[in-house]
Amino acid sequence: MPNAYQQLTHRFQRLSRxxxxxxxxxxxxQAMMPPKGAAARGEALAELRLLxxxxxxxxxxxxWIAEAKTLPLSSSEQANxxxxxxxxxxxxxxxxxLVEAQxxxxxRCEHAWRTLRASNDWASFEPLLKEVVSLAREEATLRAEATGVSRYDALLNLYEPGMNSAKLDTLFGSVKTWLPDLIQEIMAxxxxxxxxxxxxxxxTSLQRETGLDVMKVLGFDFEAGRLDISAHPFCGGVPDDVRITTRYSEDDLFSALxxxxxxxxxxxxxxxxxxEWRGQPVAEARSMGIHESQSLFFxxxxxxxxxxxxxxxxxxxxHFPQQPALEEDNFIAWNHRVTPGLIRVDADEVTYPAHVILRYEIERxxxxGNIEVGDIPDLWNEKMQASLGLSTxxxxxxxxxxxxxxxxxxxxYFPTYTLGAMYAAQFMATIRQKMDTDEIIHTGDLTPVFNWLNSNIWNKGSLLATDELVKQATGESLNPDHFRQHLITRYL
Amino acid sequence: MPNAYQQLTHRFQRLSRxxxxxxxxxxxxQAMMPPKGAAARGEALAELRLLxxxxxxxxxxxxWIAEAKTLPLSSSEQANxxxxxxxxxxxxxxxxxLVEAQxxxxxRCEHAWRTLRASNDWASFEPLLKEVVSLAREEATLRAEATGVSRYDALLNLYEPGMNSAKLDTLFGSVKTWLPDLIQEIMAxxxxxxxxxxxxxxxTSLQRETGLDVMKVLGFDFEAGRLDISAHPFCGGVPDDVRITTRYSEDDLFSALxxxxxxxxxxxxxxxxxxEWRGQPVAEARSMGIHESQSLFFxxxxxxxxxxxxxxxxxxxxHFPQQPALEEDNFIAWNHRVTPGLIRVDADEVTYPAHVILRYEIERxxxxGNIEVGDIPDLWNEKMQASLGLSTxxxxxxxxxxxxxxxxxxxxYFPTYTLGAMYAAQFMATIRQKMDTDEIIHTGDLTPVFNWLNSNIWNKGSLLATDELVKQATGESLNPDHFRQHLITRYL
Known part of the structure; x- marks a missing residue:
């Protein structure tokens, strides 16, 4: 007869399958299905979610959970x-x-958004978003009651367990003191x-070839994954078979790359x-912020x-013939451009935090319940003016x-983007202390860097809480100075 | 409260999802997965099968079934x-x-077969096949007891419900009386x-383009399906999203096509x-033989x-430059070659039934229990000599x-291949009576032919028993003369 902990691992293995x-x-x-497959696929996936x-x-x-807590477990089992x-x-x-209503x-809101955004129709969008916000507040209240944190923090914890708005205020508050001046200096x-x-x-096919070449340099295991095309790029699949996607524009050499x-x-x-923990929750990625730290590290x-x-x-x-824009100095400078813009997903790494902090402040x-949906457009405009000098x-x-x-x-969810950028900078700062990173990047064999990430981050899964993971890896909790220092070094 | 029949349709809809x-x-x-994904995929699919x-x-x-039988149901609901x-x-x-042992x-047997076949190692293969046969006999006995038919017929019914070995003996017996002479005549x-x-x-890429062109001519709905590559070609997916595969050889223009x-x-x-019946058993294909009749019709x-x-x-x-072999007469004759050979999957439509009848007689x-695994090689050789004049x-x-x-x-399973060929010939004979098929094929717009197949076969799903389906479509039960006549007309 398996004990309660074993029952749990068995159940979670089934869930993972x-x-x-x-x-x-x-x-x-996203990547393969022809259009008429959508309805049946939606139903099949909904049935699976329900199960x-x-x-x-x-x-x-x-x-089982209550009983497992009384059993003698190893520290990894406890983490699991x-x-x-x-x-x-x-x-x-x-x-x-509530889940169904949400x-x-x-x-409804997402579906309408796809056309209402294109037609700039806030008036039609507002009531749909109001409904979503109202239900999200209900969710936040229930989650807050269950966990004893604030309503916003209860939602934040879905994506970034261990993080809270007090810490975010400190981290993002620091960024706000130096970012606008830094942007001005860099632009000048x-x-x-x-x-x-x-x-x-x-x-497109040559862009794909180039992308595959870069993936090889970056150590992607093609026996355990694929590169395909989708309208919205993502990383999916399972650890033994990771599916990444991109989208190509023939006008733009660098966006897909x-x-x-x-x-x-x-x-x-x-x-x-x-x-060794595949299929168990402790083998999953630590958080959205840590996940983004790896993509932004790369x-x-x-x-x-x-x-x-x-x-x-x-x-x-x-893969492509020489042209003036591909001369070395221009190639580097082109990929270091800093330009305040309205669109987050097009932003460079310097202006990106401004987009995130604005969203954090508004969504929080x-x-x-300190503002209403109707207040968003003016607030957005105000904050864009203050941070990037742009009007919406x-x-x-x-x-x-x-x-x-x-x-x-x-x-x-939004804060995890900038948390990821900060974690990435902090990891690189530590790696720089351990090895001659410039020389390693210069030689092209990044193995020592990947080995560090593997033993300190990847292979840790969720065995440690995020703060502990970062402390063990870098010797300190998340410190936004590394991100600032990275931007200064690269752009000034 | 849903009634028993509704409970059943709900359950089978879930199963279908x-x-x-x-x-x-x-x-x-088969078509996309990188090698390291195999183990986890196998486990996931096994978990789903169990569910x-x-x-x-x-x-x-x-x-529910017992109760539903007492309810007033429409004839379609009764068929379902x-x-x-x-x-x-x-x-x-x-x-x-038993299922687990099988x-x-x-x-074990299939895995070993992949290498033992290559090394022609019957001695090592025999004990593994014996185990499979012994368990299949157990299965056949249980299924025979449950359905009141013979042991072989009980297995045949898994693939071709309504068929039995008495009918097969008549159908295949007829073929055996005329096929060897016909082959000799055609070859001469x-x-x-x-x-x-x-x-x-x-x-390969031009072969693919050609294949896509032919699929268009044949009315494949690309909004509800795809063509990809796999080691063993198949038709999979779901009705709204059918996935067919092929494999290309650069030496061979026609095999993939x-x-x-x-x-x-x-x-x-x-x-x-x-x-209108999607997700219910009555909306599934009628049988393997009828399925094969459609692929062989095409x-x-x-x-x-x-x-x-x-x-x-x-x-x-x-797509390809002219060459002597692509001159019209040679193009047609090349694709009408009749050559007795050892390998079933490489056989032409004339010699194919010989391969199937041999297998039917042995597996039955x-x-x-009339022969043992050890008897197979000699029997095989004997029958190949008798039907195609070849030694194994x-x-x-x-x-x-x-x-x-x-x-x-x-x-x-094997008999369904030749049943399919016979059904296909019988359907074409009926269509020829209804419309000028040669003229339709000549014009290139096959819509009237497809419309006949759609209303008589495709759109009937499993609403009728196979014999009834064939009778309603062609006016008679399966009649192997149509197949014989087709071969004579085409090849003599």
Whole structure:
């Protein structure tokens, strides 16, 4: 007779196998499925979600958890039990009718958003978003009651366990004191050197070849994953079979390429999660912020490092003919451009935090009930003016309607982007102390860097809490100075 | 409160949604998955099979069936209930430990077969096959007891419900009386006209383009399906999203092309199963024989029709340069070659039935206990000598070890290939009476032919028993004369 802990690991292994099927069918839906397959696929995935929810929230799981806590467990087993408990609690705290109402309101709002954004129609969008926010507040209240934290923090914890708005205020408050001046300084400096724009078209199939070459350099295991195309790039699949996607534009040589580098960071994290715990919650990625730290480590810390850009240029020139924009100085400078803009997903690494902090401040106030949906456009405009000197007056499309996140109620997610950038800078600062990173990047064999990430981050899965993970890896808690120092070193 | 019949349709809809995920993950495994994904995928699919088996065989399903039989149902609902009952009975009649033993022995035998066939090692293969046969006999006995038919017929019914060995003896007995002489006559005739062999290489990507063009001509709905590559070509996916595969050889222009035409026949059947019954057993394909009749209708009745070959040649010449072998007469004659050979999957439509009848006779005797595994090689050799004049003495690789079917215990499947060929010829004979088929094939717009197939076969799903389906479509039960007449007309 298996004990309660063994019952739990068995149950979570089953859940992981069903999640596997969902991950592959989900990837297929984005990357392979023809249009008429959509309805049946949606129903099949909904049926699977329902099954997984039932298996996860069955009362006996709660009994097993209570009993497992009394058993003698190794520290890894305890960590696993902690993650099991977390998943169980997150799944059981909401009543079914709220989940259903959220799913309906989210689908409605997201679906409408796709056309309303294009037509800049805030008036039609506002009531749909109001409904989503109202349900998100209900969710936040229930989660806050269950965990004893504030309403916003309860949502934040879905994506970044252990983080809270007090810490975010400190981290982001620091960034706000130096970022606007830094942007101005960098722009003034860059204005002195005019850039040559790359001239397309750049063939999609050659872009793909170049991307595959870079993935090889970055250690992607092609026996355990694939690169394909989808409208919205993502990293999916399962650790033994990671599916990353990109999208190509024949006008733009670099967008897909850095997208591939970014997703390769996510992929290597997944491919190297602790093998001996596969199928258990403790083998999953630590948090969204840590996940993003790996993609941004690859894209920003390594990918836009001047010595890496030199090698990237060599690769590019193996597939595309020389042109003035691909001369070395211009190649590097082009990929170091800093330009305040309205659109987050197009932002460079210097201005990106401004987009995130603005969203954090607004979504936090929204969830806590300090502002209403109707206040968003003016607040957005105000904050864009203050941080990047840009107006979004009457421009909802490129302002508060630009992101998909809020449409389905994903409040608390945005901060993880900038947390990821900060973690990435801190990891690189530590690596620089351990080895001659410039020389390693110069030689092109990044193995020592990846080995450090593997033993300190990837292979740790969720065995440690995030703060402990970062402290063990770098000797200190998250410290935003490393990110600032990185930006100064690279851009000034 | 839903009644028992509604409970059943709800349960089978859930089963169909889970089957959807299995179909896509199964397709992915063959067509997309990188090697290291295999273990986790195998576990995920096994978990899904277990779930589906549990949902299908739960005792309450039997209760619902008993109660539903007392309810007033429409004739379509009755047909659905009939198929539901059939699936439930097939799934419940075997004890779990037998199924598990079969799964283990089958995996072991199939896995070993992959290397033992290559090394022509019958001695090592024999004990593994013996184990599979012994368990298949157990299965056949249990199924025979449950259904009141003979042991072999009980297995045959898994693939071709309504068929039995008495009917097969008549059908195949007839073929045996005329086939050997017909083969000799055709060969003598063809020997008079020497053929020019097509000279490769034929680029894989151009072969793919040609295949896609033919699929368009044949009405494949690309909004509801895809063409990809796999080691073993198949038709998978779900009716709204049918995935067919092929494999390309640069030496061979026609193998992949006719493979694609064959799978397109399977695909159009699936794409046109009755939409209003989607998710219910009555909306599934009628039988393996009927399924094969559609692929062979496309590949043989249409695909190798001289007037279709002329158009195929035009398509081929849009992608590949002219060469002597592609002159019209040679193009047609090349695709009408009749050559007795050892390998079933390489056989032409004239010699193919000889391969099937041989296997039928051996597997039937094997399941009924009239011969033992050790008798197979000699019997095989004897029958190959008698039907095609070829020896397989000591050549197990190209003799009784050539097929995968028996290795995992799929006894009763082989006859469906030749049943399919016979049904296809009978359908074409009926269509010829209704419309000027040659003229239709000549014009290239096959819509009237497809419309006939759609209303008489595809859109009928499993609403009728096979014999009734064929009678309503053609006015008579399966009659092998149409197949004979087809071969005579085409080849003499």
């Amino acid at each position: 069903f999640a596997h099927l969902g991950a592959i069918a989900g990837w297929d839906m 997984r929810h039932q298996l996860l929230t069955e009362p006996v799981v709660g009994d 039990l902690h993650e099991i408990t977390r998943q169980y609690t997150l799944a059981t705290v909401l009543p079914g009718n 799913s309906l309101a989210g689908s 400096r860059q204005a002195r050197y005019p850039l040559v724009t790359p001239q397309g078209p750049f063939s 850095f997208g591939v580098i970014h997703e390769t960071g996510h992929a290597r994290y997944e491919q190297n999660l602790p093998r 894209e920003m810390q390594v990918g836009r490092h001047p010595l890496f850009l030199k090698q990237l240029r060599t690769l590019v020139l193996q 106030a929204l969830v806590e 007056q009457n421009n909802y499309r490129d302002g508060c309607m630009q992101d998909i996140h809020w449409t389905d109620g994903s409040f608390g | 889970f089957a959807h995920l299995g179909a896509i993950a199964g397709w992915d495994m 589906r088996h549990q949902l299908l065989t739960e005792p309450v399903v039997g209760d 209930l009939h198929e539901i009952t059939r699936q439930y009975t097939l799934a419940t009649v075997l004890p779990g430990n 799964s283990l022995a089958g995996s 005739r063809q020997a008079r006209y020497p053929l020019v062999t097509p000279q490769g290489p034929f680029s 006719f493979g694609v035409i064959h799978e397109t026949g399977h695909a159009r059947y699936e794409q046109n199963l009755p939409r 590949e043989m009745q249409v695909g190798r029709h001289p007037l279709f070959l002329k158009q195929l040649r035009t398509l081929v010449l849009q 005797a094997l399941v009924e 003495q000591n050549n197990y690789r190209d003799g009784c070890m050539q097929d995968i079917h028996w290795t995992d215990g799929s006894f009763g």
